[in-house]
Each structure stands twice: as structure tokens, then as C-alpha cells.
Amino acid sequence: MARYDPAAIEARWQQEWDAAEVFKARPDPDRPKYYVLEMFPYPSGNLHMGHVRNYAMGDVVARYKAAQGFNVLHPMGWDAFGLPAENAAMERKIHPGSWTYDNIANMKAQFRSLGLSLDWSREFATCDPEYYGQQQALFLDFLEKGLVYRKAAVVNWDPVDMTVLANEQVEDGRGWRSGALVERRELTQWFFRISDFSQELLEALDGLDRWPDKVRTMQANWIGQSRGLRFGFACETPVHGVEAIEVFTTRPDTLMGASFVGLSPDHPLAKALEAENPAIAAFCADCRRTGTSEEALEKAEKRGMDTGLRVRHPLDPDWLLPVWIANFILMDYGTGAIFACPAHDQRDLDFARKYDLPVKDVFHSLGVERKAEKTNSPTPLDSPELGSDVAFVPPRTEKVVYVRPVAQAGHEMTGEQAVENTIYLAERQGWGTGVMQYRLRDWGLSRQRYWGCPIPVVHCDACGVVPEKKENLPVKLPEDVSFDRPGNPLDRHHAWRNVPCPACGAPARRETDTMDTFVDSSWYYARFTSPGAATPTDRAEADYWMNVDQYIGGVEHAILHLLYSRFFARAMAICGHLPDSAAEPFDALFTQGMVTHEIYRSVSQKLFAENDGTEIQIVHEAYHLPKDVVFCDVGGQREAVLRSEMVEDKFDPDDEQQVKDYLNVFGRTEIQIIPSAKMSKSKKNVVDPVGIVDRFGADTARWFMLSDSPPERDVEWTDAGAEAAHKHLARVWRMASELAPSLPQAGESGAEAAPAGVSDPALARLAARTIHDVTQGIEGFAFNTSVAKLYAFTAAIQKSDAPATDRAAALRILARLMAPMTPHLAEEVWRMLGGTGLLARQPWPEADPALLVDDTVTLPIQINGKRRSELTVARDLPKPEIEAQVLADAAVQKALAGGAPKKLIVVPGRIVNVVV
């Protein structure tokens, strides 16, 4: 008897699809287009399960939309620039380019085995000169439109390796290779003017109604619009020509509770003071030893130093406030200077307590104020001013009593109102301006690295910064570089670096910085519409294919990648490379969860006595590959044993009984099973898709990745689950192959064999219901529920005693519904059961609406909210008649005990609740 043989089936159908060019996308004005895009992968060398899940989901959408008659564009490429290639080059002495292209070849072969409906003719890698050359053209266009500029910015500097470090290369303030303390260093770098678009990027989020709310919220918070007041604290005596310190505050209403003025260590005034005061210089230098990441700054211990300067309160010239430099004040936000009101800001309060600075309440809560009146106490007992270490920070919409207001005393109002009043007052009195401030900073794109897109400008002593001529693009990366010395190889490659100035022809130097890899991924979706164009895009193609109708990827890209792409689409539209209608490039977004796997960890602790007699403890953690472990149930508890240990003790790990015996003899093992952990090589819990495809076939891997867990949530890879998926697919195949011989052969009784519908009433109803539910599941990105319905349908077909032709018709519907998920098996079943042509070209089945409605409904009857009985009635029975029947129900009668119900709630078609 033949068996389900995925290896043969999958290879055959992949060839047929290729030969027929089923997935090649061509513009067709007569058909609606649909552009499905999954975030392209970094070519690390191997596909992992996260990829399989991501691309399986995209493939469901692509194949489903194609079946619905859309002209589908479903491309794939490689996000191929970046640090790992340079790390590999350093470690293995190979060129980043050859490492990358080898990885791409490897991964592409793995991709192809999955049978995804991709148009490979559009493939490109961002490290292809054809791609990054067009990116350089974009850069020059942006430069011309004023969307790029240069300014100084800080980087992490490793003083030993003499190189700039990425944030991830900084561990606890030290360089990951050298271990040296990292310093902050200022360099002149290129920036995109994304902050000019802050308001627009924020407002346009409202229109992205097919994006997850969480992503829109995260982006809105990231852009961080806040209304506040900008004003100056006049210096008691001007220092270094500075007459006043400009601050920005979102809480001007707390001005009368001001305690001190704080400066960022990177503030110009702080720098000026540094030059003359060694103590300040030492303090600032110390602050600069933290990494540049916001996280590092926020987590660092809050520290400050009094500069000795004094400034005047804007509303009371006699009130002098001290000026401090504090490490938690960011130069990038607002003016790099703040005033602190400790009573109503926890961080300020902590700081004030630490350095013994004054704390004055500005407002109290209504309740506390009233309680204070009652107890005859002048101020509430538990306020920061009276010593509490908890700042009073009510929601801005809550009414409070102002005890130190900027304008009138004792007013009850919300923080919001008070802020607006203060801004109004400040503007009228001329000491401050109300402004809209954004947290979003300009996007620094310069990277001091080799493996990235060269920034196409030349530095000339006479002409300054000169853009490279477009006809000279691409500015290609030189091939002959080495990574045996620290620093950027482009810097020391004189032949590449020394070029004539494009403007005057005098000897000049190329820019040696390359672009952030986020630039590469900010417009690849546009390039896919015309990957061979001699300009960044071909407008006719872009106009036809844009926007991306469905974008799919991980939540980890919720902010940066997606925000940068939104900026790029706008910038490209300004330069004419995209239509204005593509300013929001992704109509719908879906963020899928991770694939996780158990970790098997053993921890051994050993005590050693050193020579001098002191004992030290060594804790040794080891992780074990799934294949090195066997499992056994011990009293309902799943236990893991190392195979090697069993073998050592002369037990056979492949014999279930011996595993039990072993556990009985040796008791519990040291191996901990940690579930649902993110896959990582160091934890040895990575499942290799190649092995799974070899063992079970691509359809099984795809089916399992789509079943069980909701797509937006993490899914745990388990062998048992994969085996179950495989068993199910084998069952479908077996049902089809057993049924096939009993069907009239094509040509025998006409070509009628295939199209015949399901005539068995029960099976026909279920088929219609399944079509409806599976379609709903796919539309709503609930593939796991679609899969559940398909399981149920399969079981029903198997149990059905309807004639073979009916069951075959039902199976053909099953195949069509499974086609987006398990395309190879679906084609095979379709062909076995007399389907004509490629299933990949068949339209999506439609449910007969008449079969979807039932004549009767069963209503659960609740008594006081608990289900006690049920009632089956005609679907459209009027409410009064339902009520009558409910009251006649035995359980209801019993509960009422002769009385009348307090309330009777009838939700037609849903439920009945009797309140007694």
C-alpha cells in the first residue's frame, strides 16, 4: 500500500508551479492587485522556525488572495548589510560579501523547499550594487530637497579597539571585545530630518485602521507629542555670555514649587563650565562613561553636581535657584535643561532628597485637603513637603487644589487647565512661549563601518561637502579590504578614498561612513515593484503595485523599522519616486509572535577548597540539545534524562521501560525543563527547519506553524505537535488515495467527475459551514481556528457514510481550503480526485448561503446567570413565545417555586436569563 510521501509530492508540485510561472507577477490593469509582503530576512545562513512561521502566514494570505482573483505580488529579498558579516570576517578571515552571498545561496535553497508562492524573479539583496546604487541616488535626491543634513552627535567609543561600538556591543559600560570602559565621543554625522514630520507621522496613525492598536500606540508614544512652556531662567550674573538658561517643561503649573535648574552634562553651558572647573569636568567625564542608549541613562544611578551658578525665578527676581548638572537630563530632548519640582515628580524628589534640596508642594488632592481642614492641620500630613518620599503625581485630568499656583491661590482645577492657564499667562506677560514638543529625534544614519551602503559624498578642501554625480553611481565598496586591524577599512583604503572633487576636480576624499542598515529596509518594498529599474522606482510599476496591502513581521519592528519606512515613503513621494497616495506604504500590518522551544538545563554546583583553605562554589550551567535528552512520565511529572548518562550506566535510552527503571534507580535528574523559551543557539533549543522538512515535509512544518497558537502569540515547537500535524496530513492523503479508485475516471463518464458538488445533506451543510468558517479565519488572521475547522471537517468526511462521489467532492473542497496552508498536499489530493488543472489557479470555494442557516436554535437557559437548562426553538420564534416556553421549563418552574421571576432576559438566538 502506498504511503504519503511528502518528499516526492513536494518536489513534483514545486516543479509544476515553476514551469507554469504561477507566481510570477505582471501588472494587469483589468484585475485588482494585492501586494503581500513579509519582512525580508537577514541572511544569517540558516532558516529558523520563526521564518517558517512568518512566511507560512504570508503564503496563506498570498495564495488565498490569488484564489479570490487578485493579481498578487509576493516578492522576497535579503536584508544583507550589517554587523554580523563583519564579525564573521574578523573571526573567520573571510570577506563579508562572500560570507553574505554564501548564506543567501544556502537560505534560498531552504526557502525553495518550503514551496512558498514567491516571485523569485524579483529577488535582490540590499548589498547588491544595483540596489544600494539606487539607494545612493535616493540619498542625493533627499540631500537636494533638504531632507538630509550633518551635525555633531555622540557615539560609543572603545579607546582600546579604537572603534565605534553599537549599543549591543556595549556590555555594562564596557566594550564587548576589549573590555575597556566605553567613552562617549562626538562625531559629525548625517541625519534624516524625520523630526520635521513628527506631527504628520503622528496624525496619520489615525488612518492606519488596519494596523494593530498596540503598534499605533507604541509609535504615538515614541513620537511623544507634548504641549508645554519654553522660557528662560535669567542668570544672576551672565556666564560665558549666557544671560539665561532656556528650559522646556510640560508642567509650568508647578513653577512655584521649583527647587533647582538642571543641565544635561552635554549642555553647552555645562561644557563651558567644564573648561574652567576641573571638578565639573571630572563629573561630566564620569557621566559620559555610561553608554549612549536611553536605557543605560535611565537605569544609571541619578547623580548631580552643583555648578555654583544661581538663576532668578521668572516670577520672583529675588528668588534664586541653584543650577545643577545631572546625569539623567537628556540633551536630545527639549532644550537639554529643566527645572525640577520635586513635590510632583518622583525622579526630582529622589534627587532633591539625595542632595538635600528644597521641596515645596504646589497642589494637594481634594480629599487630602478636606481631611486637612477637618483635622485643623495647615497642610496635609503626608506630603513631600512634610517629608514623604512619594511624589504626588495625580492624573492631569484630576482636579486638585493649588496651594502655590502661578496665578490665583486656592483654585480647584485640573493639571491640564492649570498648564494652559500658565502658558496663557506667560505669553501675555512675555516671559515664555507655549510650544508643541516632540520626543522623536532626527535619524542619525552614519555608521563607521565597511559592510553598508557608502554615503555618496566627497569632502573637498575648497568646495566642502560635495554630492557625488549621479552618473558615477553606484559608489561601490572596494573588494580588497581586511579586518585584521581595528577601525573602518574604508578609512585606510587610500586608493578608494582619495578621489577628485566632483565639483572642482581638485584632490578630495570620499566620505567613509556608510548608511545605517535601517535605510536599506526603509524602501525595499518600493523597489520590489520594479527591481531592475534604472531609477529607484519605475513610476508606472510603483503606481500599479503600491501600497503593500498586507505587511507581516515581528513586533520587535513595531517602532523603528516601521516609523522609518513611513518617513521614507513620504520623502520618496516628495522626490517623485512614489505617488503621494503611498505616503503610508503599508495599508494593513500584522505582527506575529515568536517560535519558542523548551530548554534542557543542568546545573551542577561544586565546592572546592582552595589551597589556603577557603571554600569557593562553582556553579556550572549546561544546556542540552533535544536529541541528547530522553523523556519519561514519573507520577504525572515529565522528567528528562541525558542519553549519555544512561549509556554510561549501561541503560538503553531508546527503551521506554529502561528509562523508567533508570529514573527509579537514580531518582530525579538534574535536568530542568524550561518551557516556552525564545530559540537561541547558546541555549541549544533551536529547531532547524531543514531537519523537519527532511523528516516530515514542508507541508507538515507549515501546517504545524499555523495550527494551535494564534498567529500574534508565541508558539511552542514540540516534536509531538509536529508528529500530530504530519499524521493528520497523512490521513488526508490516505482518504484521498483510498477513494480515488472508486470514482468514475475522467473521460469515462464525461468530464463531470470533478465539478460535482456534495449532495449528502449533512455533509453539504458542514462543507458550507467549513468554507465559511475557514474563510473567516483567514480574513481575521486566526489561522489556528481555520485549522481547527479543517480538522473537524476531515473527521466528519471520514465518518460519513455518504456515497464515494460525495465524499470525494467534500475532499476536493477540503483540498481547496487547505491549499493556502499545505499547497503540495492540496494539489496532490485535487489531482487524485479528478480535479483539473493546477489547484494554485482554482478560485476560492464559496459557501451556499442557504446551507449556512439553521431552522432551529438551542438557547441555554440561565437562572441567576448560571446555566440550568436549555430550549430548542424555531430560529425566528417571537420573543413572547420564547418567554412562555422558558417559564414552562421544569428547571425554571422549580427555581421559581410558584412565584414570578424578577426579570426575564431573552437575547434572541443567543441566551435566556431568568432572575429570581
Place this chain on the structure above:
RNA sequence: GCGGGCGUGGUGGAAUGGUAGACACAUGGCACUUAAAAUGCCUGGGCCGAAAGGCCGUGCCGGUUCGAGUCCGGCCGCCCGCACCA
């Protein structure tokens, strides 16, 4: 630290504010088989009960509602992001 999300049986999960646990895994039982594999069928939250049935139950505490896994407030735990990882 800040921002966002998630939390339901032994496990993954299902459930427009309306019968909590669909579907699947694991477990246990049965059938087929010389045996095994494969396959099929049944069971499947906890407690009490012979059963009928009852009580409890969606991380914890409280609230809104005829009715809360779902909505609101407060906690706890885990995950993601924090601008030079991609």
C-alpha cells in the same frame, strides 16, 4: 527606569459582554494484530457523589452588569522595544 503587550485544564489553545475549555497534544482504556508498528473508537479542569446532580474554577484583589475569560481600577509574573542588533 520608561513605553507596549500577554496571563484560561497536565500542555498549545477556543469563546460578537451570553452554555468556559471548540480543535489538537499528552495520559488512561478499548478494538484490530501472533506481536509490534500503523489505524480506528472512547475518556479527558478540580472536589463531592454509585448515579442523577451539586459546589468551585480563566494569575491575584476589588468594581460595573441580569450575566465578566472578555469592560474598569489596583497589584503580581513573564515577554517585546528603548533610537549604532536586525
